[in-house]
Amino acid sequence: MVEILSDYELDLMRKAGRLTAVVLSELRKAVKPGVTTKQLDDLAQMIIKEAGGTCPCVGYGEPPFPAAICTSINDVVVHGIPSNRVVLKEGDIVTCDVVAELNGFMGDAARTFLVGEVKEETRLLVERTKECFFAGLEKAQIGNRIGDVSAAVQACAEGYGYGVVRELTGHGIGREMHQEPDVPNYGKAGRGTRIVKGMAFCIEPMINMGKRNVLLGHDGWAVCSADGKPTAHYENTVIITENGPEMTTYEEGLNG
Numbered sequence: 001m002v003e004i005l006s007d008y009e010l011d012l013m014r015k016a017g018r019l020t021a022v023v024l025s026e027l028r029k030a031v032k033p034g035v036t037t038k039q040l041d042d043l044a045q046m047i048i049k050e051a052g053g054t055c056p057c058v059g060y061g062e063p064p065f066p067a068a069i070c071t072s073i074n075d076v077v078v079h080g081i082p083s084n085r086v087v088l089k090e091g092d093i094v095t096c097d098v099v100a101e102l103n104g105f106m107g108d109a110a111r112t113f114l115v116g117e118v119k120e121e122t123r124l125l126v127e128r129t130k131e132c133f134f135a136g137l138e139k140a141q142i143g144n145r146i147g148d149v150s151a152a153v154q155a156c157a158e159g160y161g162y163g164v165v166r167e168l169t170g171h172g173i174g175r176e177m178h179q180e181p182d183v184p185n186y187g188k189a190g191r192g193t194r195i196v197k198g199m200a201f202c203i204e205p206m207i208n209m210g211k212r213n214v215l216l217g218h219d220g221w222a223v224c225s226a227d228g229k230p231t232a233h234y235e236n237t238v239i240i241t242e243n244g245p246e247m248t249t250y251e252e253g254l255n256g
Helices: 007-030 037-050 120-138 146-159
Strands: 069-073 076-078 093-102 105-114 170-172 179-183 200-203 206-208 214-216 223-225 231-233 236-241 244-247
Touching: 007 037, 007 093, 007 105, 007 236, 037 069, 037 093, 076 093, 076 206, 076 231, 093 231, 105 120, 105 231, 120 146, 120 200, 120 206, 120 231, 120 236, 146 179, 146 200, 179 200
Parallel strands: none
Antiparallel strands: 069 076, 069 093, 076 223, 093 105, 105 236, 170 179, 170 200, 200 236, 206 231, 214 223, 236 244
């Protein structure tokens, strides 16, 4: 069942989203060669807890996820586990996926960051994955359907010759991290759940430089591109208002 939020609840979503945006802004500053992904996770946990929030990813799922954020490097699409043994190096890309809970509501967003100087084709992948998000966001209008969002993301990505991951999707969000409806990054316009005021969901293109196929890693969490090519991820929490879609986790100049 799709949760429809009141104006008061949408304000609480904005507060949780703002906290998520602040975390991503600080992670962007921290990402550099020589930093471990565990250090990134420690930073995110500190910011969230100092703000009075909680980290719903800790202990989530089966096997229980052991960290507050996901840190996915190069060919890892999602769900990379932070570790003291994983050190960022020049030329890497790392996706930080952050979920923060504040006052009973969630903010969820992801960014793929460049570590130092990266190959031009990889930089373009990251930039164009963000472009795919905004193509989808444009369709997140009252009266449209989720399929309109999905089809726009797919058309943008495939227009560049990229592979669109299908096994993982965006999702509804509110009091829980993952709720209905699913928001795929591929599909047909005019299909799926009708978009109405008060909905909240995450649009999150996961785009591979090569083919769309993915594999699950041995740890039961990390999902990698099957051909080993780089992958990028860009996500925001979106609330639907009478004035159109609003990103709770995006602020120009802070973590765009």
